[in-house]
Amino acid sequence: MPTTITPEAVERTVYEALPQFGVEETDITRESTFEELDVDSLDLAELSQIIEDEYGVALKGDDVGRIKTVGDAIDLVVSRGA
């Protein structure tokens, strides 16, 4: 069963996933852009997979183009679960 989507849960998932890609935990805020964090398309593909595995929500190609910040990613997942 997928985990229930709440803003807090999704934020926790994203914040825990990014350091696996080499991002410093202390650099992560809702406002930080993926570009600043050196998170590229391959990292976002992995992040999408982690989110889909956890919440059953898929982020596809077009979505990835739209999300610029950590907050964008969290909000998009939360909106999909609404």
Added chain:
Amino acid sequence: MRREVVVTGVGAVSPLGNGARTLYERWRAAQSGIQDGVGACSEFDPTDFLSVKEARRSDRFTQLAVVASDEALRDAGWDGELPYDSGRIGCVIGTGIGGIGTLESNHIQLREKGPKAVSPLAIPLLMGNAGSAAVSMRHGLRGQSFSTLSACAASAHAIGTAARMIQAGDADAVVTGGSEAALTPLATAAFGALDALSDLGISRPFDAERDGFVMGEGAAVLVLEDGARARERGATILARIAGYGASSDAYHLTAPEKDGGGAIEAMRAALADAGVDAGDIAYVNAHGTSTPLNDRAETTAIKKVIGSDVPVSSLKSAIGHLLGAAGAVEAVATILAMRDRVAPPTLNYEHPDEGLDLDYVPNEARTLDVNGGPVVALSNAFGFGGHNAVLCLEVA
């Protein structure tokens, strides 16, 4: 006149440790990097050299290649700044299998959790050209880059092809070599199924009791440059790629020709390309796998092309068979040995085999007697599929 191709830097990660000089010095001292029947790079920890992101973006075979390339570029005096237009520097890194560890772990995910659990990084990590891609990106090399894939001849083909690129004027320098990291359950089981591996886990090339090869992993990278340009920039010239010869057995998927036919042609081609005679060869770095068939066929080939007096030894006796990385690792060790005028030993050699009667430099390194002149040596690499690649190396 053909452009001269010189070696200005070398790097290696091997079962004998990190670093090209470590590899050569430990081999010369007859130390073995084989433990429990495997030649693993046990001193190698990728996080010592690579960031979390770099390590995550690369299979182990790529990590080994990148670290060997860092050393080779430093050795060439390239650190910080490329000496030529980046578009004139190529990159050719060979491998036998590529990222098989990545393939296996993702296949487990596929079987256990389904297709959605397969990593988006699977293909970019397992592809055979990942090593050359990573080395080219790491150092900003924008000339042509690709990988050679010819089993255990792959990195000798890489070096030969790189030399040709310089000779043809397509590049002024090429970062080249090979890498392999196939100490995985599938690769080990598969070579075992072929009955290619030593049951006892002992690598003893040319010995009567040899019973197969020992698997190893590692990488080596060489910086090749146009000789005139290298001299112009004041580079230290470690060696010259004097000649290159390659051929195919067109005979069998795994077995060498019994009379060494394809190997003979490749060795002769390397001599002709270098413009040297058999009598000029002071040392042969054999492919010497420790399999019954290879060592016999290779002995026949060496006798026919060079004769019976030349010292012949096999690095595989000390580190096992590094598959696609073997040709490059062996070329690097050979160059450093020639600079010291040393023929390094064939370890574990105890029982002469009938008909295998060359001078295998058993168990102890020996000084090469070259009367103060340059040393010319051959380094052989032969692969499943009947691929043969031979380098003729000269050290002033």
